[in-house]
Amino acid sequence: MPLHYDIFTDGSSSGNPGPGGWAAILRSADGTRELSGGFRRTTNNRMELLAAIKALEAVDQTATIDLYSDSRYLVESITKGWVTNWQKKGWVRAQNQKVPNTDLWKRLLLVLQQRTVRFHWVEGHAGHPENERADRLAVAAGARKNLPADEGYEETGSAKPAPARQPDLFATPPPAQATSSAEPAEGRPCRKCGARLVKRIPKAKPTPGQKYYYAYYFACPQCGTNYFTNAARREINGN
Numbered sequence: 291m292p293l294h295y296d297i298f299t300d301g302s303s304s305g306n307p308g309p310g311g312w313a314a315i316l317r318s319a320d321g322t323r324e325l326s327g328g329f330r331r332t333t334n335n336r337m338e339l340l341a342a343i344k345a346l347e348a349v350d351q352t353a354t355i356d357l358y359s360d361s362r363y364l365v366e367s368i369t370k371g372w373v374t375n376w377q378k379k380g381w382v383r384a385q386n387q388k389v390p391n392t393d394l395w396k397r398l399l400l401v402l403q404q405r406t407v408r409f410h411w412v413e414g415h416a417g418h419p420e421n422e423r424a425d426r427l428a429v430a431a432g433a434r435k436n437l438p439a440d441e442g443y444e445e446t447g448s449a450k451p452a453p454a455r456q457p458d459l460f461a462t463p464p465p466a467q468a469t470s471s472a473e474p475a476e477g478r479p480c481r482k483c484g485a486r487l488v489k490r491i492p493k494a495k496p497t498p499g500q501k502y503y504y505a506y507y508f509a510c511p512q513c514g515t516n517y518f519t520n521a522a523r524r525e526i527n528g529n
Contacts, residue, residue, distance in 0.1 A: 293318050297345045297357045299364075300414075300424035301337025302432050306483035306513060307443070311431030312337040313424045314345035323348070324423075328431035329440035334483050334513050336443060337428065338364045339394040346401045355407045360414030360421055360515070368409050373399065393442040415474065415481070415517040429481055474517035480510035487517065501526055 296317045303310035311328035325344055329337075338361035349355060359365055367373045373395055376382070381389045389395065412418050415425070439445075474481075476489040487508040496503045502525050508517040 292352045292354055293320065293350065295349050295353050295355045296420075297342075297349070297355055298420035298424050299338070299341035299345055299357065299359045299361075300421065300428045301334055301339070301341045301361065302425065302428040302482045303332055303334040303337055304432060304484045306334050306485070307331055308484065309432045309437060310334065310337045310440075311428040311433070312341035312344065313427030313431060314341050314348075315420050315424055315427075316345055316348060317420075318353075324427060326427045326431040328434050328437045329443070330437040332440040332443050333391075335361070335363050336391055336394060336440065337432075339391060339398060341424075341428070343394065343398050343401060346398075346405060346407065349405065351404045353405065355405060356410060357407055358410045358412050358418075358420070360412050360418075362411060362514070365409045365411040367395075368402075391442075413518070414515050417518070425481060473521075474508045474519055476508060478508075480513060480515055482515050483510060483513040485510050485513065496526055 298315040298317075299313065301310065301312045309328065309330055310332040311326060313324070313326040316323045316325070325348060327340075327344070338359065342357060342359065342364060345357070346355065376389045376395070377399065381392045381395075383389055412421055414421060474487060476487055478487055479485065480487055487510055489506055490509050491506050492504060502523055504518050504522045505524050506522045508519070509515070510517075
């Protein structure tokens with residue numbers, strides 16, 4: 291009987307672009323493995339893609355796989371068929387714009403052709419143990435010294451200077467701050483890309499039968515990662 295794997299992946303980039311890392315946790319009946327790596331200059335999206343690629347390449351082709359990621363860019367591009375459409379159109383999008391990270395998308399599609407994989411999106415930094423662990427591994431990998439070049443990024447002309455961001459709230463802090471493990475809070479750096487977090491109030495109201503909700507959360511305006519803290523959690527009486 292084919293072995294089944296639950297795979298949990300994450301990617302990070304301090305500066306976006308900047309030093310970045312990827313990580314994956316592979317769990318099966320045979321045990322658990324952890325993989326990670328980093329590059330001197332890359333992007334968060336590239337690390338999210340590479341984490342999935344590296345994990346799947348490490349699994350036998352006969353295995354069945356459930357892959358969990360907090361990257362909508364990765365998961366929805368697959369589950370909603372966006373990447374397949376890009377491939378059919380010669381890797382161009384609307385207004386004849388080139389699809390970013392084509393080298394990694396091609397590599398991922400090849401791996402998926404050889405394996406049975408289901409993709410699942412999970413909320414980032416919301417207390418999911420494996421997601422939190424993968425995040426820590428990715429951040430640590432991107433903070434290593436003497437990181438190699440991400441050749442697919444640096445040698446294809448993709449490594450262009452990031453445009454200036456306004457207001458200063460969105461400015462990227464120094465790399466040392468970006469890898470901080472402090473509790474998420476307004477003004478603190480995003481663990482994935484280093485941009486300053488902003489506090490937001492959810493628009494959705496609690497639904498019948500819901501046991502708790504979050505009164506607020508912290509969002510990254512640059513990479514879109516959301517952070518939910520215990521301090522913001524509110525129990526609903528009567529459930």
